[in-house]
Amino acid sequence: MQDGHFRKWVMSNDAETDRFWQQFLNLYPEKRGVIRSARAMLRAMSILQATPDEHQEIRMWENISARTGDVVAEPEKVPELNVSRRYIWQWAAAASVVLALCFLGWYLNGFSTERASHTYAAQVEKLHNELVEHVNATGKLEKIVLPDGSKIELYPQSRVSYAPNFLVEKREVYLTGKAFFEVIKNDKKPFIVYANRLVTQVVGTSFMVTSTSEHEPARVAVKTGKVKVFTISAYHKAGNAVPEETVLLSPNQQVYYDPQRDVLSKTFVPEPAVLKVPEKYPEFLFENISVAQVFETLAESYGVSISYDAATVAGCNLTAPLGNEPLFRKLDIICQTIGATYQVWGTEIVITGKGCNLH
Amino acid sequence: MDPSISYEETLWDALKHGNKDAFGTLYKLHYRQLYGYGNKFLRNTQLVEDAIQDLFVHLWNTRESLSQVHNVKFYLFRALRRDLVRLAEKSRRFEDIGDELAEKNQPERYLFEEEEQEKLLIQKLTRMLRKLPERQLEVVTLRFFDNFKTEEIAAIMGISEKSVRNTLYKALTHLREQTHDLVPFIELIFLLSIVY
Incomplete structure (x- = not known):
């Protein structure tokens, strides 16, 4: 078997059980279908595995943070780390991830605001009821x-407003509730959705906004194109100029x-869609392909960033028909096969493992 | 990569020196598996969440006296299990594995031989695994899903290596007996034989 994981398994021999299974090995020397069975076993186990959702993850970390004091540790107490040079890049990677995601991707806009004036009603009223x-x-x-010509799919119990002179300067829409937007591209006139305390700015794209009130958590999910999202306080900080604090999706x-903390956190949508069908492996059918190549294919097809160090996939090849499995299931299967694990940090997938070379 | 110092050991070392970023990274790397494992034998999400929080808080509070650890995941699993057992005894809520996830993957009624066979096998295995006694499932999960070695499983569960092997053997024999009507299971047996 080319697959390193299987070789690793072969290596970790255990005399007692080995004797028992040995006869089967003699009886059935063909290796056909082994991978399928391995997959089945692992998938059966992962079906049984409870996974925390991102709210649980965040909630747990918030509690841990609260109980372990401020995130900013006294710097004079932190001694020089004894990290050899070969690990510096790892640290740099870890640090940049931590920086970028700032513990679970929260980032403060650090601006205290008068909260009362950002409801849909207040925003709409400010415009003297000139709105449609x-x-x-x-x-x-x-x-x-x-x-x-842009389209809105407005969900039940939701409302949108826009000025009758919609096209004059900016394309501005006010929303409370949930709506899917398909925006006609117009570089000169940005399309802006005000949804309570969230501001979403786009040029041409399709995306979903959910914001039922200013006190409820809100969400913007992107299907196509690029979208910029601001908290309303960040948006107003520099007048109408583009503020520095934005999340680009x-x-x-x-x-x-998160309305309580007035912060944004960036993640993947729960089920990322294939954005681009991979040319070389149209059905995600991999036959003895290096795992690095497999990850590259996934990253490109789903438009995600997958990072790992070379040792994690060293010597690992994969044979698996991954087909229509959701992205995260694909990753489960790959990681189980090469004895690695993956973590989703905001919008980055980080793979860790020991590689498949025998030591 | 230098096999003597892993990335996680570096993080662990940084944690010992009070590096909160390293602490956060360790959390990110492990909370998911810890959660999965915790829920395996304690069907009380809140207790599991609490235990994971306590574990990390304790880690941070005692960071200066932590010993050098080679396998962080192993250390965390063992610690979490100890805490959960204590918690469970305290609240007398040691419960069976839930089957709330039970029939999520319902059989789909189209037949493409290979695909269908695999689906059937997965369903069957899922059902069989769920029926395994708690302890057997725990061993099987630690071995196959979390990739621990026999001696590590023994240390995590506080039992002898021999009983880990016996439990595994029992579980696999059980699976084999229950799945004999499925052709691909022959292949699975083969696979498992490689595993050992």
């Missing part, structure tokens, strides 16, 4: 076409807004 308003009081999706990414 759609309220979806039905139980079904409602489709709205804006004057510029690509397809398959989403941002959560």
Whole structure:
């Protein structure tokens, strides 16, 4: 078997059980289907495995943080780390991930704001009721076409408003509730969605905004194109100029807004879609392909960033038909096969493992 | 990579020196598996969450006196299990593995031989695994899912290596007996034989 993981398994021999299984090995020398069975076993086990959702992850970490004091440790107490040079890049990688995601991707806009004035109602009222308003009081999706041709799918119990002179300067929409936007591209006139305390700015793209009130967590998830999201306080900080504190979202990414802390956190959408069908492996059918190549294919197809160090995949080859499995299932299968684990840090997938070379 | 010092050991060392970033990274690397493992034998999500939090808080509070650890995952699993057993005894809520995830993967009724066979096998295995006694499932999970060695499993569960092997043997024999009607299981047996 080329696959390093299997070789590793062969190596970890255990005399007692080995004797018992040995006869089967003699009876069935063909190796056909072994991978399929391995996959089945691992998948059966992963079905039984409980996984925490991101809220649990964040909740646990918040509690841990709160109980272990401030994140900013007294620097004079931290001695020089004895890290040899070969690990510096790892540290740099770890540090940049930690920086970028700042413990679970939260980042403060560090701006205390008068919260009362950012509800949908207040925003709409400020505009002297000059707005066109759609309220979806039905139980079904409602489709709205804006004057510029952009489309909104408005969910039940949601409302949107926009100015009658929608096209004049900016394309601005006010939302409370949930809506999917398909925006016609217009570089000169950015399309802006105000959803309570979240501001989403795009040029041309499709995305979902969920924000039921200013006190509820809100979400923006991107299907195509690039989207910028601000907290309303960050958005207003520099007048209408583009503020420095923004979250830039690509397809398959989403941002959560935590109203209590007025912070945004960037993650993947729960089920990332294939953005680009891989040319070389159209069905994600890999036959004795290096795992580095497999990860590269996944990264490109799903538009995600997968990072690992060379040792993690050294000597690892994969044979598996990954087909239509969701991205994270694909990763489960690969990682189980090469004895690695993956973690999702915000919008980065980090693989750790020991590689498949025998020591 | 220098096999004597792993990335995680470097993190561990940094944690000992009060590096909170390293602490956060260790959490990120392990909370998911710890959670999965914890829920395996304690069907009380809240208790498991609490135990994981306590574990990391304790880690941080005692960081200066932590010993050098070669396998962080092993250390954390063992510590979590100890805490959970204590918690469970305290609240007398040691419960069986749940089957809330039970019929998530319902059989789909189209037949493409290979695919269908694999699906059937997965379902069957899932069912069989779920029926295993708690202890057997724990050993099987630690061995196959979490990739621990026999001696590590023994240390995590506080039992002898011999009983780990016996438990594994029992579990696999049970699986074999229950799955004999499925052709691909022959292949699975083969696979398992390689494993040992």
